[in-house]
Amino acid sequence: MTADTANQENASRDRIEQTILSAAEQVFSQHGYRGASLQAIADQAKLPKANILYYMGSKQALYVRLLNRMMNRWNAVLEDITEDSDPGQVLSDFIRTKMMLGQRYPEGSKLFAAEILAGAPFLKEYLAGELKEWVASRAVIIRQWAQLGKMDDVDPRWLIFLIWSATQHYTEYSAQVTGILGEEALSEADLASICQFLEHVILKGCGITSSNATSH
Amino acid sequence: MTADTANQENASRDRIEQTILSAAEQVFSQHGYRGASLQAIADQAKLPKANILYYMGSKQALYVRLLNRMMNRWNAVLEDITEDSDPGQVLSDFIRTKMMLGQRYPEGSKLFAAEILAGAPFLKEYLAGELKEWVASRAVIIRQWAQLGKMDDVDPRWLIFLIWSATQHYTEYSAQVTGILGEEALSEADLASICQFLEHVILKGCGITSSNATSH
DNA sequence: AACATTGTTGACCGATCGGTCAAAACAATC
DNA sequence: GATTGTTTTGACCGATCGGTCAACAATGTT
Numbered sequence: 001m002t003a004d005t006a007n008q009e010n011a012s013r014d015r016i017e018q019t020i021l022s023a024a025e026q027v028f029s030q031h032g033y034r035g036a037s038l039q040a041i042a043d044q045a046k047l048p049k050a051n052i053l054y055y056m057g058s059k060q061a062l063y064v065r066l067l068n069r070m071m072n073r074w075n076a077v078l079e080d081i082t083e084d085s086d087p088g089q090v091l092s093d094f095i096r097t098k099m100m101l102g103q104r105y106p107e108g109s110k111l112f113a114a115e116i117l118a119g120a121p122f123l124k125e126y127l128a129g130e131l132k133e134w135v136a137s138r139a140v141i142i143r144q145w146a147q148l149g150k151m152d153d154v155d156p157r158w159l160i161f162l163i164w165s166a167t168q169h170y171t172e173y174s175a176q177v178t179g180i181l182g183e184e185a186l187s188e189a190d191l192a193s194i195c196q197f198l199e200h201v202i203l204k205g206c207g208i209t210s211s212n213a214t215s216h
Numbered sequence: 217m218t219a220d221t222a223n224q225e226n227a228s229r230d231r232i233e234q235t236i237l238s239a240a241e242q243v244f245s246q247h248g249y250r251g252a253s254l255q256a257i258a259d260q261a262k263l264p265k266a267n268i269l270y271y272m273g274s275k276q277a278l279y280v281r282l283l284n285r286m287m288n289r290w291n292a293v294l295e296d297i298t299e300d301s302d303p304g305q306v307l308s309d310f311i312r313t314k315m316m317l318g319q320r321y322p323e324g325s326k327l328f329a330a331e332i333l334a335g336a337p338f339l340k341e342y343l344a345g346e347l348k349e350w351v352a353s354r355a356v357i358i359r360q361w362a363q364l365g366k367m368d369d370v371d372p373r374w375l376i377f378l379i380w381s382a383t384q385h386y387t388e389y390s391a392q393v394t395g396i397l398g399e400e401a402l403s404e405a406d407l408a409s410i411c412q413f414l415e416h417v418i419l420k421g422c423g424i425t426s427s428n429a430t431s432h
Numbered sequence: 433a434a435c436a437t438t439g440t441t442g443a444c445c446g447a448t449c450g451g452t453c454a455a456a457a458c459a460a461t462c
Numbered sequence: 463g464a465t466t467g468t469t470t471t472g473a474c475c476g477a478t479c480g481g482t483c484a485a486c487a488a489t490g491t492t
Contacts, residue, residue, distance in 0.1 A: 031248055033251070119391050127395030168381070172332070175340075182348060203421075
């Protein structure tokens with residue numbers, strides 16, 4: 001096997017795996033782990049069921065792989081902030097980035113939501129470990145901002161949860177949102193309007209005077 | 217059959233039905249419609265599977281009945297407001313009531329969330345009908361408040377969605393929240409703190425000067 | 433006591449579940 | 463062209479799915 005053919009084969013394998021992962025993400029996100037069937041995933045991927053198992057090993061392995069892929073996409077948010085950062089700028093970015101991630105990976109976001117709804121059987125460790133530390137470390141910095149008079153002295157944990165929930169709502173509850181708005185899907189104008197609203201309310205609500213809010 | 221025995225029989229029937237509904241709510245809320253099995257519900261209710269079907273007819277009928285029961289619990293919120301109402305008082309009540317409902321009916325709330333995640337196959341009509349009209353009518357009044365200078369001119373729809381998402385988060389994502397906080401469940405102190413935070417940020421963020429915020 | 437109604441439940445149905453396997457198809461090396 | 467390794471896939475496995483049914487208790491009603 002030459003390096004060339006090896007690359008070709010790996011590329012082919014990757015393409016098929018991506019097809020399967022994409023199909024599985026759709027099915028799992030709609031019906032959760034228990035409610036999803038390998039047959040439904042196979043139909044979505046337009047492959048025989050046995051082929052799914054050949055590439056992914058088992059239903060559980062496929063599911064865990066999807067969860068990990070989604071977790072990796074969420075890194076690098078609020079990562080490089082310090083007590084010197086501008087809260088308005090940082091929170092503004094946070095809101096826009098979270099909103100963008102939800103729109104970019106709607107199925108992945110719903111998959112995560114379904115996992116949490118089920119009691120997070122596969123993510124308990126991650127939540128109580130990595131993510132807990134991440135929140136705690138961000139909270140320390142936000143508290144420093146408050147002590148420096150940059151913003152109101154609100155509980156940073158509730159603030160983080162607020163931004164998470166407010167942004168995720170538009171992907172995970174998209175069926176409700178579009179039903180109420182009477183639209184097929186959220187338009188670009190809607191999204192811009194929502195971002196602006198959330199920035200306005202949350203920044204102002206935290207006592208942050210946005211000096212240069214529109215500097216993107 | 218005397219009126220007395222009729223009552224007794226109906227009471228017995230009701231007790232069993234409530235047992236089944238409660239068990240089903242737990243199972244459906246964790247695993248969604250597809251992922252829930254009648255056997256799991258029967259085990260939870262400590263009844264033979266055939267008995268579940270005797271009382272409920274079918275899996276779908278049981279599920280729809282649970283959804284309707286949950287919808288009814290959500291009525292009477294923001295129902296009797298006018299342009300003369302005090303936005304601070306109304307939104308404050310809205311936040312507290314929503315938060316309380318989520319804590320009172322956690323399984324029902326998760327059931328609703330799972331239904332929306334699946335694309336709202338059983339609630340599409342309700343969302344695009346009743347609920348859409350409800351939101352639209354509330355939006356009119358909130359816009360009037362803004363025109364009267366009682367609050368900032370924010371999009372009422374986004375405001376309603378914000379309060380929905382922020383409050384529901386603590387029941388539907390309870391696995392994530394408790395995992396991050398490192399607690400078994402949210403304490404009363406946590407809940408009070410969260411309510412206070414949400415009131416502070418949302419009211420202030422909407423430009424509402426809470427004159428008499430603590431008059432409950 | 434005889435009868436009718438309602439409640440209970442194990443046994444069973446065809447369909448589908450996640451997963452295995454072997455035979456065939458395919459590709460690469462000698 | 464024989465050999466070796468990798469994909470592909472229909473057939474199949476025991477278990478479980480939602481749902482039916484008949485036999486049987488329990489409970490009025492007369």
